[in-house]
Amino acid sequence: MDLVYLDPPFNSKATYNVLFKEQDGEDSPAQITAFDDFWHWDSEAVRTYHDVVSHGPRKVADLLGALHSFLGPNDMMAYVTMMAARLVELYRVLKPTVSIYLHCDPTASHYLKLVMDGVFGPKQFVNEIIWQRSTAHNMRTKGFVRVNDVILLCSKSESAVLNAQYTDYGPEQMKRYRVDDEGRLYKAENLTFSTANPSRQFEWRGSKPSPHRSWGASLEQLEEWYAEGRILLKRDGTPRLDGLKVYLDEMRGTPVTTNWTDIQRIGNTSAERLGYPTQKPEALLERIINASSNEGDLVLDPFCGCGTTVSVAERLHRKWIGIDVTHLAISLMNNRLKDTFGADLSPYEIIGLPGDLGGARALAEENRYQFEYWALGLVDARPARDRKKGADQGIDGVISFFDDDTNKPKRVIIQVKSGNVGASVVRDLKGVLDREKAQIGCLITLNESTKPMRTEAAEAGMYAPPNPQEPVPRLQILTIEELLAGKQLEYPSYAPATFKRAPRQTKAKKKSE
Numbered sequence: 174m175d176l177v178y179l180d181p182p183f184n185s186k187a188t189y190n191v192l193f194k195e196q197d198g199e200d201s202p203a204q205i206t207a208f209d210d211f212w213h214w215d216s217e218a219v220r221t222y223h224d225v226v227s228h229g230p231r232k233v234a235d236l237l238g239a240l241h242s243f244l245g246p247n248d249m250m251a252y253v254t255m256m257a258a259r260l261v262e263l264y265r266v267l268k269p270t271v272s273i274y275l276h277c278d279p280t281a282s283h284y285l286k287l288v289m290d291g292v293f294g295p296k297q298f299v300n301e302i303i304w305q306r307s308t309a310h311n312m313r314t315k316g317f318v319r320v321n322d323v324i325l326l327c328s329k330s331e332s333a334v335l336n337a338q339y340t341d342y343g344p345e346q347m348k349r350y351r352v353d354d355e356g357r358l359y360k361a362e363n364l365t366f367s368t369a370n371p372s373r374q375f376e377w378r379g380s381k382p383s384p385h386r387s388w389g390a391s392l393e394q395l396e397e398w399y400a401e402g403r404i405l406l407k408r409d410g411t412p413r414l415d416g417l418k419v420y421l422d423e424m425r426g427t428p429v430t431t432n433w434t435d436i437q438r439i440g441n442t443s444a445e446r447l448g449y450p451t452q453k454p455e456a457l458l459e460r461i462i463n464a465s466s467n468e469g470d471l472v473l474d475p476f477c478g479c480g481t482t483v484s485v486a487e488r489l490h491r492k493w494i495g496i497d498v499t500h501l502a503i504s505l506m507n508n509r510l511k512d513t514f515g516a517d518l519s520p521y522e523i524i525g526l527p528g529d530l531g532g533a534r535a536l537a538e539e540n541r542y543q544f545e546y547w548a549l550g551l552v553d554a555r556p557a558r559d560r561k562k563g564a565d566q567g568i569d570g571v572i573s574f575f576d577d578d579t580n581k582p583k584r585v586i587i588q589v590k591s592g593n594v595g596a597s598v599v600r601d602l603k604g605v606l607d608r609e610k611a612q613i614g615c616l617i618t619l620n621e622s623t624k625p626m627r628t629e630a631a632e633a634g635m636y637a638p639p640n641p642q643e644p645v646p647r648l649q650i651l652t653i654e655e656l657l658a659g660k661q662l663e664y665p666s667y668a669p670a671t672f673k674r675a676p677r678q679t680k681a682k683k684k685s686e
């Protein structure tokens with residue numbers, strides 16, 4: 174592993190909702206809970222705290238004990254404890270050249286910085302990056318308007334990769350440039366420094382620094398520049414003291430500082446926006462990946478959400494590992510990679526998805542909602558509602574499709590059932606189709622469908638899209654076993670993606686080519 178970027182859910186007590194875009198561009202009222210704020214001082218947090226304090230490195234143990242006395246047993250303590258446990262493990266397994274970026278909120282960054290110092294040692298701390306993600310807004314706030322996140326960077330050793338990054342010059346800096354006879358943009362830089370160094374105060378080709386200044390380069394260097402035509406001359410043919418020609422095409426730009434003000438958060442209308450509210454901009458990950466890894470290196474994102482890090486890593490020819498706890502994020506990421514890179518996508522494996530009926534049953538028993546997200550992902554459907562807020566309207570997922578030139582989306586409504594079901598469920602789904610004026614219905618069942626269920630579905634008839642497309646059954650029952658064996662939901666063919674599609678991108682040209 175060469176680079177780790179961690180973007181855990183903040184300790185903000187917020188519930189993060191996914192707001193999906195309808196195909197026609199309207200905001201969908203359908204929100205589903207992607208993930209709650211996970212960090213609570215519950216039995217798991219207490220167990221982790223005891224574990225780190227009893228078995229972790231002494232400094233981290235002492236620090237956590239002190240923080241516990243200071244913060245008390247609350248959600249912030251849970252968050253700090255969970256991050257401490259992860260950082261300790263990362264430190265243990267990662268190679269010496271690794272860089273770690275921890276993306277957090279100013280409400281927690283000071284505690285996390287202490288934890289990073291405890292785990293990596295204060296000398297390994299590299300930077301506190303302030304990412305200004307938006308400009309001032311008129312939100313009521315008890316202090317100044319907060320527009321930044323904090324990204325803490327540390328490395329396991331001095332040998333971590335750190336490639337300097339540059340930004341383009343702004344309009345103010347460009348004002349200094351002129352065009353020379355060959356059409357190249359150049360600016361004039363001072364040839365002298367503001368210190369009086371007697372060995373550098375010689376007369377050169379008729380020019381001499383003022384008494385309090387000295388030449389900024391040796392005589393040999395000045396002669397070399399002169400021979401290259403890089404010295405601007407006065408009318409009398411003597412060198413100008415501010416006459417070093419510096420060409421724009423030889424400059425790399427302005428070095429990036431720890432204040433990142435040039436990367437905007439993803440706006441509502443951004444093409445990048447996939448509907449995941451904590452989605453980070455690709456430009457942010459591009460800077461981090463370019464700065465702290467090289468082509469072929471391995472990048473890890475243990476909280477990868479809708480996959481910004483893995484997508485940028487793929488584009489920049491890095492190897493990658495992304496981890497997320499929700500099946501929703503996995504589905505989004507999977508679609509994002511396929512939409513973005515198509516045939517150029519490197520082969521990858523998704524670990525931890527149910528691969529057979531037994532696995533699907535285990536997931537359903539463990540967490541019915543995660544089972545639903547996973548099952549909906551099998552047919553590329555998007556979840557349809559907020560699990561916490563909405564009463565069950567008989568719709569678990571939706572696929573939008575187009576089958577004519579009106580640009581009016583049609584819908585497949587999906588229900589997922591992990592328990593026993595009978596013909597009445599199919600009948601009810603038909604009722605939902607009529608109520609919602611949806612074109613096609615699909616029942617995904619964990620258990621086998623029965624003959625009465627299939628008869629009931631057949632009685633719903635066919636949906637006939639405009640010619641020349643083939644009619645498809647209006648009500649389809651698909652078992653998990655059939656889906657795992659490759660059976661597909663049938664609906665008119667030129668359906669656009671259900672999650673908002675990631676725009677197609679070509680990978681960066683390989684530096685090594």
Ligand SMILES: C[S@@+](CC[C@H](N)C(=O)[O-])C[C@H]1O[C@@H](n2cnc3c(N)ncnc32)[C@H](O)[C@@H]1O
Nearest residue numbers: 180182208451452453476477478479481497498
């Ligand atoms: C702030 S979001 C990351 C967003 C991501 N950087 C992106 O650009 O889409 C945090 C993610 O952490 C995931 N998560 C929360 N707890 C987790 C855990 N214990 N293990 C792995 N992922 C977790 C959430 O599901 C969520 O997707």
